[in-house]
Amino acid sequence: MKLIVLSAFYFPDEIGGAEISTRILCENLVSKGHEVTVITMGTTPDKSQGEMISGVKVLRLNSTYRSRYDAQNEKGNISKVIWHINCDTGNYVPDSFDLIVQKIQPDWAIVSQTSGFGALIIPRLKNLGTKVVVFNRDYYYLNLDVSNSSKRMFDLRYYVGLLLSLRRRLQLNKSNLAVANSVYLRDKLQDACLIKQKVHVLYTDNPTWKVMKRRFASKEKYELLFCSKLETTKGTEILLRLIKTLPSNFRFTILGNGMDYEEIDHALRVRNNGRILGWVSSEECESYFEKADIFLQLSVWGEPFSRTILEAFTKGVFVCATSVGGNVESLDGDRGFLFDHMKEEILIRFLSEIKDHISFCNEAIRRSYEYLETRRGSSGVGGLLKLIS
Template sequence: MKILLIHTFYSPDMVGGAEVVVQSLAEGLMERGIDVAILTTTDKPGLHQDEVNGVRVWRAGLRNLYWHKYNQRPGMVQRRLWHLLDIYNPLMAQMVKKVVLFEKPTVASVHNLPGFSIATWSALKDAGVPIVQVLHDHYLLCPAGTMYRNDKNCISQCSSCMIMRTPHKAMSQSISGVVGVSNYILNRHLEAGYFSGVSNRQVIYNTRTAQELCLTGKIKESDGNRPLRFGFIGAINSVKGIELLLHTYIKNPFHDTELLVAGVGNSEYSDKLKLSATGHAVRFLGRVKPADFYPLVDVVVVPSLWNEPLGTVIMEAMIFGKAVIASNTGGTPEMVVDGENGLLFNPDNPSGLLDAMARLYASPDLRERLAEGADRCRALFMDRAHFLDEHISIYMDAEHYG
C-alpha cells in the first residue's frame, strides 16, 4: 500500500486543527511501515520536494490569483474570482498528475481541497487511483467552507453555493470512500445529496497524542493562588466567536479573573479586538503552544458561531483536564455532554455564554467536576492506534474495491 495524502497546507504552513491532524496521520502511517507522500500548496511557483519528519512532501505552487494562507484579506473582486477559478482548476490538476506519475500511489487520501479544487479528483480518477475523501469542513458545499453568511449559519445551500457546487455534488458520487471527522459533517453532506453513490462511509474522530501536545508527564496543575482564568486559543477570526467572548467578558466583568487569548489572525482584525479590550483584564498572547497555554487557564471557552465539524481545541482542553464552555453548534455536542464534561450554550442566545461563565465563576465545585469529566474523556481523543487502524481499513477497502 502506498498513500498519497493531499491537503491544502502542510507543516510548517500550519493554519488550524486540520493541518495538525493530517501531519499526525501521515507520520502515524509511516510509523506503521506504510509508504506515504504529501501533496500540498505553496506560494513558490513550480513543483518542489522536501521532507518533514521523514515524510516526503511535494509542494505545488498555487496557480490562482493569490496563495490563500496569507493573513491579509484580498479585496472582494479578487476573492470572488479566486473562488470561481477554484471550482475546477485544471492547472492544479496538472500538478497532481505529475506527482501521481512519480509516486504511483495505490490510494489517495484527499483532505482539504481549497486551491487544488475537485480537478484533483479528475486527475486521480484518470490515473486509476482510488480516492478516499476526508471531510474536515463544508468546502464541498460552500466556497467559504463554513456555511456561515450574514452572521448566521446557513440551514441549506444558498443559490450561489448550489450553482458553484453543482460539479462537486455530481463528482462526489464516484469517490471510493468518504470519511467524516464527525457524524455532523458526514450527515450534512449526505443530506445534501453528496456521496449518495458511495457505500464506504465512516466517521473517524480526530486524535492528538501526548507527544504532539508535549505532555511528558503529569499535567501541570493550575496555580490556585492566582485569579481565575478563562482562556481562548485558536484562529483569531469572527466565526470563532472571539468578539462574542470579548463582549461578554468586558460588559459583564467577573472580579478577580482574567481572560487569556492565544492565537493569530488578520492583523487589522486582531488590532481592532485588542483596542476594544484596552483597560480590561484581557491579555493577547499571540501564538502559544498548547502545552504552554492550557496550564495557564482554568476554563477553556470555545464560542464558535459557525457549525464547526470537530473542534480541535475542545479535544485538547479535555486532554489537559480543563472545564470547557462551548457553543452547541456543529459536531461539538458529539464531544461535550452538557453538565458532564463541559457546559454548552446557544450562541444565538445573547445571555447563553454569560450564564455559563457565571456558573463556573461562582462554583469551584462545578469547575472541578467538569474538569474531572473532561479528564475521563481524554482517552477517546488520544487513541491514535484506533485512529490509524480506521484509516488504514478504509484505504484497504478502497484499494481492493476501487
C-alpha cells in the same frame, strides 16, 4: 502500502486544525510502515523535488497559493468570492502533478479536504486510475453560505457558494470512499444528500501533546484562551462581548488572525484585560494551553469537529463551548459547559460565578481525560487502514 496525501497546506504551512490533523495522520501512517508522500501547494518552489519531514516525503508544487490565501483572508468577502472561484477553476496545480502521481503509482490517494483544491484534484486522480478516499473534516466547502439568511439575496458570496458547492458535491461523489471526522458531519453529509455512498466515521487522532493532569481551582484571576481564525463564524462577536463585559479577574489570551483582529485588539487595550498574539507555532500553542484555566470554543456555525477542544482536554483545561455542530458530540456527558450561541449572557453568568462551579469543572476535566482514553481505539489511522487494506 504506497499512499499519497493531497492537502492544500502542509506543515509548516498550518492554518488550522485540518492541517494539523493531516500531519498527525501522515506521521502515524509512516509509523505503521507505510510509504507516505504529501503533495501540497507550498510556499517554496525549490522544494518541488521533495523534502522529508518526520518520515513523510513532502512535495510543494506552487509558491503562490499560500500568499493568495492570506491576501483574501485579510481583505473581506469580495476577495473570498474571488479566492473560491480561483480555487475551483484556477490552474495553480501544475501539469507535473499527473507525472508525479504516475511515477509514485500509489495504492490510494487520500484527499484531506473537499475544498476547491480537492474539487480540482479528484477528477485528475480518477483519470489516472488512482483510488481516492476523501477525508472530510468540514462541510463549509460544500455549502459556502454561512451568512444571515435575511441578507442572502444581497450576498454575492451566497450565489457563488451555491454554484461552487454543486460542483464540489459532484466531484466528491467520484471518490471511492468517503470519511467524516464526526457523527455530526456524517449525518450532515448524508442527510443533505451531499454524498451518495456510505460515509464512514473516523475520529480525528488525539493530539500528540503530552497529557497534563491538573485540577480546576478557585483563584483570584482566571486565564481565558481563545484559539481560532478571527471572523464572525468563529464567534468573535461573542468574544468581544466577553472582553467588554466580564469582570477584571478574567484575562484573555487570543491566538489567531483574521478580519476582526483590529477590533478585538482595540477592545483588549481599552479594558487592559488581555493580549492578542496572532498565529503561533504548535509548540507555542501548547504552552499557552498549559497556562490557561478555561478554553473558549465560540463557533456560531455547525463546526463538524473542533480539534482545539481535544487540545484543551489534553492539558486539563476546562472548556466552554457553543452548543452547535460537533461541539455537542465532544462535550457530551458534561465534559464542559455548553451554551446557546444566541444567549451568550448564559456564558457570562456562568463565568462570573465560576467559583460556585469548581466541583462541576473538576468533574468535567476528569471526564475529558476518560474521553481521550476511549478515543485511542477509534482514531483515524487504525480505522482508515481497515477501510483501504
